[in-house]
Amino acid sequence: MATNSQHPYHPIIYVRGFAATQGEIEETVADPYMGFNVGSTKSRVAWTGDVKRFYFESPLVRLMSDHKYEDVFVDGDDLVAAERNNHPVPYRSIIIYRYYDEASKDFGTGETPPIEHFAKGLDQLILRLRDKVCANKANNMTPADFRVHLVAHSMGGLVCRAFLQNTKLGSAAARAAVDKVFTYATPHNGIDMRIVRNIPGWLSFGDVNNFNREKMAAYLDVPRGDDVSLVKNFPPERIFNLVGTNPRDYNVAGGISAWAAGDASDGLVRIENAITHGPGADGKDVTSPRAFVHRSHSGHYGIVNSEEGYQNLTRFLFGTLRVDGILNVDDITLPMEVQKAFKDGKKVRASYQFEIAASVRGCQWQMTRREVRENSAIFRSYGQLFPGKDGTERVPDRAMSPHLFSVFLDPRKSVKTSKSVSFAFDVKVLVPDYEVNGVLFIKRHYEGGFIFRELILVEAFPDENALGGWRVKYGYQDINPGKPGVDAQVQLLSTGDASQGFVFNIPIEQKTRPGLRGSLRIEARPWS
Template identity: 50%
Template sequence: MAMLSAPHYPIIYVRGYAGNDDEIEDTVADPYMGFNLGATKIRQQWTGRVVRHYFESPLVRLMKDFGYRDVYSSGLDVLGADLPPEELVDPRSIVIYRYYDEVSGALGDGRQRRMETFGEGLGALIEKLRERICPTAEEKQSFRVHLVGHSMGGLVIRCFLQNDKVSRPEVKALVDRVFTYATPHDGIEFEIIGNVPGFFTRNSADNFNRERMCDYLGLPEGTEKVNTLAGRFDPDRFFCLVGTNARDYTVASGWSSRVVGPFSDGLVRIDNAHVVGPTGDPQRPTRIAPRAFVHRSHSGHYGIVNSEEGYQNLTRFLFGDVRVDGELHVRAITLPADVQKLKEEGKEVRASYHFECVTAVRGAHWDLSRRVMAENSTVFRKYGELFPEKAGEHDRPLLDRPLLFTTFLNSAARVDKRRRSLGFSVDLGVLVPDYEVAGVLWLKNHYPGGTIFREKINLEAIPTAKEGEPWRLRYGFDSRTPNAATKEAEGIPADGALTFRIPILQQRRPGIDADLVLIARGR
């Protein structure tokens, strides 16, 4: 049996919401509650030939790639079976938290349970897993677990972690990392009626109402944004995968995606699918936990859980050895010559900008994160937000730079096994906005779809030969050195991280003067 060792701790999977009795019975009839579903994705090669991409499922891939196994044996769940003490559970186990068994008419009493009950049960499952894996007190001290939740499963995890009345602090301290797929961390929102009303109690749909969420998340009554971890868990150890494809969500014959709207995965709004944590800095009171955006719907065979993009983000976050945050530090964005002339004549000019960013791993046919205008997921900033010192009366100054992406790299999961370096690319675009001059849209010489800047930047992170020495970084602009990273970027150490600056300069009008800042940390 494998030894318990970081970062390959046991994984507990917490499934999402089952809306009615039939869905609950279908859920409990599946040993893996959907975590075993895969997909066959069709794509076209450069030759024109259509091939299939088989994604076996997260469960199967974790078993094949990282040596995990389930906890079923001869028709029994070994965590619940009466096994002799010497028969231990493998530390690299995947456990399905079957919280809907009690709600099922077939396996339970058919009665709905409160979220607090589900959270309490998760804590009890973690304790039971520790007992089965760690026979000695010394091993129990080093026990940790990863929690993975889909949709409402992420809220069950937060209820366990954040509610002081649920479980015990010493059990919560056993959680190493949390990963959520498409979780409505700030509730579910409809375009017409807003947040799910509190009187939607049938089948516990009020679990997505913010007032009810405040209650089971242990937040102060009246908290407006309920996606805060409130200091109960380190946001750097919490990852949110956000879906951006509403069209492929076919639940309720497509009515769900219609009433939720296009800025969603078909059920959860893009803006509601992440968590924040307090910083202690009054000027920047919160910071967003690591997240990635993928063009996937909320669930199904082509949904966010059963996707290569989801699996790659999951495993790189749980097992990766390098974290890279990409920020855009903008010094100046210039106006078109005719608009600039009007500004100099005293006309008020207003503009906003969309920043597109797609990150991908060298040699892969999938994206780690994808934020593009056509999928409603860009980083949006007004001019006054980018430059607070120049903010007008209509602008809301921000103190944060546009965070384009957070990527985790895993040297053990390199696509190209022949190279020690970790290669990835950043496709960066700054879109030309609609300019408003003296309160009127400026349409002269405006062509929709244009960009101020567009470039794919190839990056290669190179481990040094000597242990303890900082990694090196090469970069290259694809328009100049296609598919290559040739220039060395200087790494500046600070606060346990290396910061690299890559100049972004477009001198024509409109143009941009900025730095792509990469902040790399070991884990």
């Protein structure tokens, strides 16, 4: 990787989503870019339903205009697919994996191959692209230096995972060339509907059984069971999951799909099924970086055709700093009346909703957003945060601490004078519905109220003399708008190893009842 002078701008292979019917397949193969060129002029404005005009040219056009990428279509030929075309292939190029061509009646047999076949085809495409790129002397590239990014929508993410995870479906050389994977709205843990828990394996219409967990376990080469989102043979932290949270605007099948998928979905894929995990470098299970955006599975309000999607994509692919926010809760106090009932031996139950919205300086779009009214807030019961028996002292379970965000920053887009990078996050802990002996306690309840809420700004300045290479400030929007002013007490993530990144904590203490005590843990790591 160190010898690749073009890093992080590697070739991008786009892997499209599922086409159910023959008509959809024919429409797909008739498009040179298979949908990656589709933009939108519409932007849904939150919950009101009003439509705002916003011109998003498409991911393809933006990558070309912003990052100088090129396509590989010249004189009617696909330079990567054409065996005898000697036209040079640029390194910073976008390639469309046209895996549905074989299923077309015009270009193929009209029969759709299995997903395993698509995975093998991706392996061959990567190796063919590598050879074409390395043959172009202007790229100054050797096969050992060559890397590629995979960007996939919906089922395309499963094609990528099948190729990466199942050693029977690809070569070691092609897998080693993959640098990062970005998935839009991929059903990593299958598709669940109201009527049936999981797409049944016998339902072969349009090959929708590709989303049955037993079948997925086979082509992903993971143990059969309820969880097929497990990543193997590839670092889970180098897969980004962009999760849609808006079923309302998914109009496929006249809205039946959105109804069947339910509220906590993008209209097809449930939020809980759109995230991958797997063993990290230390062998412990880690969840892949992810972001949540109020977009539907596809269409004019779709997740691919969105500025939020593009901003997350380019920062994940090209950024140099990853920042994660975790809310560590040390204690949550109860209202006085509920506390008295608890001391009197009555059974008290409560669960908590955590809302988060994170944004980066200079961008009008939020990188991630999870809200109760969009059915995407983080949910934790008191028993999850503080496991144990009633009447005993409980210690917080850090494994259940809410992970608020993963944000990728690019210092190349920093303020020119200070070279700093900055982001903000709005975090809320909503007042729960308390139950006392099974009866709802609402004497002190105001809908929409919260125990804790702060809009916090964080700014990091590169400083070779500072611990971890960065000097960090944070602040509160309501105290000093737009200007972080408190010096963070930075520590190294790994003792004695500044290359692993740094961490600092922002203390929280709400002394009111109900109240919250804990800290916001901010972890920053170099990203390449």
